[in-house]
Amino acid sequence: MAVSTNNHLYAVTARKQADAGEFAKQYDVEKAYQSYQTLFDDPNVDIVYIATPHNSHFQQAYDSLMAANHMLYEKPMKVTLDECQILTALTKNKGLLLIEALWTYFLPAMQQAKAWLDDGRIGQLKHVKVDFGYPVPFAAGKDNTIRNMQEGVFLDMGIYPLAIADYFLKSDINNL
Numbered sequence: 001m002a003v004s005t006n007n008h009l010y011a012v013t014a015r016k017q018a019d020a021g022e023f024a025k026q027y028d029v030e031k032a033y034q035s036y037q038t039l040f041d042d043p044n045v046d047i048v049y050i051a052t053p054h055n056s057h058f059q060q061a062y063d064s065l066m067a068a069n070h071m072l073y074e075k076p077m078k079v080t081l082d083e084c085q086i087l088t089a090l091t092k093n094k095g096l097l098l099i100e101a102l103w104t105y106f107l108p109a110m111q112q113a114k115a116w117l118d119d120g121r122i123g124q125l126k127h128v129k130v131d132f133g134y135p136v137p138f139a140a141g142k143d144n145t146i147r148n149m150q151e152g153v154f155l156d157m158g159i160y161p162l163a164i165a166d167y168f169l170k171s172d173i174n175n176l
Contacts, residue, residue, distance in 0.1 A: 013039040040067040070097040130161035
């Protein structure tokens with residue numbers, strides 16, 4: 001949002017009101033809500049970006065779409081195929097936009113490498129090997145630790161190597 005001139009960061013919500021208020025103050029956001037539904041129901045909200053842990057994405061996306069908000073949310077799009085199909089149908093029926101945010105596709109180095117590969121400048125792709133990881137500190141009793149999320153680390157970090165491989169392959173990764 002910082003590099004776009006066609007937007008206005010209007011409202012924020014968080015699991016804790018204090019966190020929402022702190023974020024709003026730091027980034028000059030007009031509204032800081034203590035509930036997700038209050039934000040979803042605000043008539044001044046056009047599009048919602050959800051960046052919560054993936055095990056809460058479906059319900060938040062569903063509630064936001066029911067309130068007629070366009071959606072952009074952090075990967076993964078959904079935890080199950082059924083959830084994806086429900087949200088896709090709801091989006092289509094309401095004439096809304098639903099987009100998964102996967103930042104790796106937009107990195108200039110990734111886009112340049114893909115362009116060179118597609119143009120044949122760096123030869124043919126023969127093998128894809130992707131490693132991705134970062135340290136996650138253990139937080140006993142926290143509901144946002146990878147250990148407590150659906151599908152564990154795969155949908156949190158494992159999605160990046162899979163997405164990068166899919167980005168560079170010229171065939172459907174499901175057929176490999």
